[in-house]
Amino acid sequence: MKRGLLYSIAMLAALLMTFATAQAKTQFVTIGTGGITGVYYPTGGAIAKMVNKKKKEYGIRATVESTGGSVFNVNAVMNGDLEFGIVQSDRQYQAWHGLAEWKDKGPQKDLRSVFSIHPESVTLVAAVDSGIRTIKDLKGKKVNIGNPGSGQRQNAIDALTAVGIDYKKDLQAENVKASEAPGLLQDGRIDAFFYTVGHPSGAIKEATSGARKVRFVSITGPEIDKMLAKFPYYAKSVIPVEMYPGAQNDKDVPTFGVKATLVTSAKVPDEVVYAITKEVFDNFDDFKKLHPAYSTLTRESMLEGLTAPIHPGAMKYYKEAGLMK
Numbered sequence: 001m002k003r004g005l006l007y008s009i010a011m012l013a014a015l016l017m018t019f020a021t022a023q024a025k026t027q028f029v030t031i032g033t034g035g036i037t038g039v040y041y042p043t044g045g046a047i048a049k050m051v052n053k054k055k056k057e058y059g060i061r062a063t064v065e066s067t068g069g070s071v072f073n074v075n076a077v078m079n080g081d082l083e084f085g086i087v088q089s090d091r092q093y094q095a096w097h098g099l100a101e102w103k104d105k106g107p108q109k110d111l112r113s114v115f116s117i118h119p120e121s122v123t124l125v126a127a128v129d130s131g132i133r134t135i136k137d138l139k140g141k142k143v144n145i146g147n148p149g150s151g152q153r154q155n156a157i158d159a160l161t162a163v164g165i166d167y168k169k170d171l172q173a174e175n176v177k178a179s180e181a182p183g184l185l186q187d188g189r190i191d192a193f194f195y196t197v198g199h200p201s202g203a204i205k206e207a208t209s210g211a212r213k214v215r216f217v218s219i220t221g222p223e224i225d226k227m228l229a230k231f232p233y234y235a236k237s238v239i240p241v242e243m244y245p246g247a248q249n250d251k252d253v254p255t256f257g258v259k260a261t262l263v264t265s266a267k268v269p270d271e272v273v274y275a276i277t278k279e280v281f282d283n284f285d286d287f288k289k290l291h292p293a294y295s296t297l298t299r300e301s302m303l304e305g306l307t308a309p310i311h312p313g314a315m316k317y318y319k320e321a322g323l324m325k
């Protein structure tokens with residue numbers, strides 16, 4: 001009897017030890033995303049889902065955090081608050097070269113690329129009753145250009161500057177998060193907002209399905225073409241209006257855009273970056289099904305639009321898979 005009890009205690013202790021070691025080995029990694037009604041947030045979830053399926057094999061547990069967007073994510077990855085971040089390709093370029101928000105801090109030398117993901121369009125949404133039909137009509141209007149920390153803020157400023165609008169003087173610029181803009185537009189508190197986002201997105205659905213009628217405004221013209229020629233990271237793109245039946249547009253809307261990319265730090269261990277890369281690429285067809293914004297993705301396209309050097313953990317996988325030499 002006594003022996004039986006001792007045996008049970010010993011077994012329990014052994015079990016607890018095993019559990020504790022397994023726990024100690026788990027590496028927790030966090031992916032910084034954007035607002036929950038954007039595409040970064042579900043994208044972070046999709047990436048986490050792929051790697052968490054193999055938690056036993058890798059000992060990695062990935063979680064997702066909603067953040068202020070690209071600029072916030074670069075900075076949080078650089079100071080070690082986050083292991084991964086989803087970042088616009090233009091913001092990655094600027095951080096790596098020490099431009100825009102990184103002008104004073106200088107080049108972010110520890111920034112590393114993992115892969116790129118869906119295309120994002122600079123999306124200008126305006127209330128029909130505001131009379132805004134072209135980007136130049138934003139003069140004198142109340143416009144959300146985005147929170148500091150977001151990717152879209154600089155895109156909005158670039159587009160406005162290109163057409164001769166000084167956002168500090170010629171319009172009433174609001175600085176709120178993209179997740180709040182659709183509500184403000186519907187409540188009549190702003191006339192328009194910019195959001196650089198993949199399509200379809202929850203925020204744009206929300207903005208286009210309320211009582212106040214809204215339309216997408218194209219961002220085109222000779223001045224915009226000049227700007228696109230000046231910045232290597234911008235390219236023409238189109239917003240597919242069939243994704244938003246409530247929008248008062250009958251044709252797809254031409255604008256410009258960038259790509260969403262996954263970044264990390266040189267300080268994040270190779271095996272962690274390798275595991276995430278491998279699980280997304282090995283299960284590419286499953287991954288692609290996780291969001292309609294991934295419809296045009298190919299494995300090869302996921303290696304385009306990267307400026308910072310590819311993290312060695314990701315590179316190990318690309319070489320094994322024959323995607324890179």
Ligand code: GLU
Nearest residue numbers: 034038039040069070151
């Ligand atoms: N492109 C936005 C940003 O960098 C985020 C878009 C999204 O969350 O889907 O802030």
